Amino acid sequence: MQIFPRWTVKIPPMLAAAAALGGPVVLGGVWYYFSPKHTDVGYQPKQPVPYSHKLHAGDLGIDCRYCHTGVEKSAVASVPPTATCMNCHSHIKKESAALAPIRQSAADGSPVEWVRIHKVPDFAFFDHSAHIAAKVGCASCHGRVDQMVHVHQEQPLSMAWCLDCHRDPQPHLRPKTVSVTDMSWKPRPAEVAANDPNTRHDVNPPQNCTGCHR
Numbered sequence: 001m002q003i004f005p006r007w008t009v010k011i012p013p014m015l016a017a018a019a020a021l022g023g024p025v026v027l028g029g030v031w032y033y034f035s036p037k038h039t040d041v042g043y044q045p046k047q048p049v050p051y052s053h054k055l056h057a058g059d060l061g062i063d064c065r066y067c068h069t070g071v072e073k074s075a076v077a078s079v080p081p082t083a084t085c086m087n088c089h090s091h092i093k094k095e096s097a098a099l100a101p102i103r104q105s106a107a108d109g110s111p112v113e114w115v116r117i118h119k120v121p122d123f124a125f126f127d128h129s130a131h132i133a134a135k136v137g138c139a140s141c142h143g144r145v146d147q148m149v150h151v152h153q154e155q156p157l158s159m160a161w162c163l164d165c166h167r168d169p170q171p172h173l174r175p176k177t178v179s180v181t182d183m184s185w186k187p188r189p190a191e192v193a194a195n196d197p198n199t200r201h202d203v204n205p206p207q208n209c210t211g212c213h214r
């Protein structure tokens with residue numbers, strides 16, 4: 001019998017032992033022994049270019065997927081290459097000082113060093129495409145990005161947060177008529193979702209440890 005699964009080598013030894021032996025974790029319950037160290041809500045690093053989601057995604061209405069091209073097909077959403085910005089900025093605001101690092105990058109091929117904001121630890125597995133296929137919208141996990149001048153982390157991305165939705169996903173599942181990038185859609189009562197023929201009812205998000213720790 002494998003007492004310590006593969007992923008436990010990547011987490012603190014005491015916690016790994018407790019987790020692997022089924023110690024203080026209440027499976028399917030509502031509490032965890034593990035100390036919450038989710039201090040990342042509100043994290044908003046300074047970026048190399050003052051790119052505004054409020055302007056581009058909000059006011060101009062550019063769809064999230066124009067830039068975050070991986071989000072429907074892969075684990076990562078991905079941040080756009082310079083060429084995406086230059087589709088417009090080789091014509092618009094050509095002289096803007098704020099855009100100097102973008103022009104530099106386009107000229108010499110050096111990448112723009114965007115600072116990563118959302119990150120789950122390596123021992124936890126997350127895949128965007130599975131969530132998008134089930135019609136969980138960006139706003140459920142990232143908040144109103146279309147109203148953010150500078151993106152900040154809105155949700156804790158903690159294990160308890162993941163499991164809260166995995167236990168009761170229905171309210172967050174959009175009908176197929178509503179886009180995952182529609183930022184104003186709000187979760188609805190489970191009974192309403194359950195009776196909506198346009199919503200998926202066959203989803204079964206993992207609650208077992210190995211669903212997210214592989």
Ligand code: HEC
Nearest residue numbers: 056057062063064067114115116117118138142145146151
């Ligand atoms: C014109 C391109 C563009 C569009 C459109 C766009 N984004 Fe972004 N997005 C970026 C860039 C560039 C970054 C990295 C800089 C930053 O964080 O502001 C980013 C960062 C992010 C991040 C933070 C990534 C991290 O490091 O954790 C999230 C979340 C995000 N975008 C969500 C969205 C959502 C949701 C939409 C649609 C409402 C959207 N974006 C539309 C270009 C875009």
Ligand code: HEC
Nearest residue numbers: 049050051062080084085087088092093096097098099102
């Ligand atoms: C679909 C077209 C489009 C794309 C793609 C686009 N932008 Fe823009 N951007 C605009 C428009 C339009 C403005 C506003 C121009 C104005 O204020 O007159 C703007 C303004 C800006 C400004 C403010 C410039 C200033 O001096 O006021 C920055 C910075 C910027 N964009 C960065 C980016 C970055 C970085 C990317 C790529 C991740 C990007 N943009 C992609 C259309 C675009």
Ligand code: HEC
Nearest residue numbers: 064068071076077078079118119120126131136137138141
């Ligand atoms: C179910 C929750 C959830 C949904 C829905 C979701 N995200 Fe994320 N997003 C996350 C988590 C968690 C991370 C950190 C992932 C990691 O560290 O591997 C993340 C990271 C990101 C990042 C930075 C890292 C990367 O993957 O490139 C971007 C950009 C992003 N999300 C954009 C989006 C956009 C755009 C949408 C909607 C089309 C979206 N996300 C929908 C939870 C979500």
Ligand code: HEC
Nearest residue numbers: 125126127130134140157162165169172203204205211212
């Ligand atoms: C707002 C709801 C929601 C949140 C928040 C959420 N999920 Fe999910 N998750 C789902 C749904 C819905 C599915 C799809 C299940 C299906 O298709 O049967 C899913 C599926 C998954 C799967 C299985 C898909 C696969 O590729 O194996 C994993 C793993 C997963 N989620 C991890 C996470 C992690 C890790 C977090 C937190 C960082 C998280 N989820 C947060 C709703 C959510």
Ligand code: HEC
Nearest residue numbers: 015019025027034035124158159162163206207208209212
């Ligand atoms: C829906 C996905 C999901 C499931 C299911 C899940 N976890 Fe986690 N777990 C996570 C995420 C995401 C983190 C990282 C949280 C953070 O960074 O705050 C995590 C963190 C942990 C940690 C580290 C805690 C710490 O404080 O550093 C342990 C130990 C752990 N999980 C054990 C388990 C055990 C045992 C189970 C089964 C009872 C389980 N997990 C089920 C997503 C999940």
